[in-house]
Amino acid sequence: MLKKPLLQYASVVLLTTGLLGSCTTTKKYNALLAQKVRLEKEKADCQSNLSKSNKERTDLSKQVADLTEYRSQLAADTALLGSTLRKTQNLYGDLSNTYDKLIKNHDKLMANSALESSKLSKDLARRDDELKKLSESLTKNRSQLDQLSADLKAREERLNELERILAEKDKAVNALRAKVSNALLGFNSKDLSVDVRNGKVYVSLSEQLLFKSGSTKVDAKGQDALRKLAVALKDQEDVNVVVEGHTDDVPIARGTAGLQDNWDLSVLRATEITRILTNAGLGRTKITPSGRADNVPLDPAKTAEARQKNRRTEIILTPKLDELFQILEAN
Incomplete structure (x- = not known):
């Protein structure tokens, strides 16, 4: 290398x-x-990319931990409500027994004085009112518990579905990366790389593989790589393609035909690559060219090495996530 x-x-x-x-x-x-x-610059970029990848992996691990903690909290809430229901049912049983005893005592005391009978009637009425309120409270708690159980079940189902879709999406991304890598095996790893970032497949092609300096016409070797990539992507109906042109921070030479600045150069290069891909059979509706000029450098250093690394074209392959977005919107 x-x-x-x-x-x-x-x-x-x-x-x-x-x-x-x-x-x-x-x-x-x-x-x-x-x-x-320029030759001294590009070395720092690899370390920057590694740090960025480690941070993204840490963020994803934290998201999984947060989801696991949330699920555990829901399970704990359900257990607490179940315990409350059982206690309420026990209390209901105790009050029912008390009520039965009072009825029996009432029967025994019917022969007593009217005053005692009146007191007993009032006591029974009070207990009956308490029992009615307790029954209403128990019914309300049971309804709330049923609703919470239903909500928990629905959330677990959505979470399981979300995990399934994420696993399928990761599997599809890795399969896409493997397919693209196999299609481009014959090219120098310094000129062409395929990796996964943020759930997307990035195909990065160096300037020296595709263009002569300041040119927007793709060389024969670069055209061969692009045609092979188009063939590999033809049957990928659920993949969107973005072609990003990138330049270094050195202004283009004055008088370059049709070009005012690096914006023009990056856009025209992306458009030319898009044209080659579509002519090779890639669907026009799922590919988008864009020019980034020198605004997204891989290495911000002002060395020849860094600038050579920044002069590149990135073809970004993004799986469609319609099913995942539907689940997130439902939440």
Whole structure:
């Protein structure tokens, strides 16, 4: 991987020495010096990408932990309501027994004085009112428990469905990555890479694989890679494709035909790649070209190495998540 940059660096040093010995102009010397700076930049980018990937993995782990904790809390709430229901039922039974005893005592005391009978009637009426209120409370609690149980069951079903869809989506993304990687096996890993980020498959193609400097026309080798990618994606009906053109932060040369700045260059390159993919059979309705110019660098350093890394095209493959969005909207 480092052999070619080292050869380029050695070539720059030798060329610089030779040119200085031959009274090279200041302009050529500065150009060679800038190329050396660019070659020193790209090293930092890999560490930045690794840190970003670790952070994304930590965020996903935290989301899974939060969902697990929420599910455990719902189960604990259900257990608490069940315990309350059982206690209420026991109290209801005790009051019913008391009521039966009072009825029996009432029968025995019917022969007693009218005053005692009146007191007993009032006591029975009070107990009957208490029993009625308790019955109403028990009915209300039972209804609430039934509703909570139904809600919990529905949430568990949605959670299980969400987990199933996420697992299927991850499986589909990994299968898509494997299919694309197999289709592009013959290309140098430095010029072409396929990886998964944020649940999407990123196919990153270097400038040297696709274009000559400042050009918007794809070289023959790059066209071959794009056609193979289109063939691999033809049967992927549930995958959206975004073609992003990226440049470095060096302004384009003045007088370049049809181009005012790096925005034009990145957009035209993305459009040209989109045209090749669609001509190779990829559906027009599911592919979108876009130009990012130098606004999304992989490496912000001002070295030749970093700038070479930033001059790239990224083809982003995103599985459709309609089913997942429907579940989230239902929540």
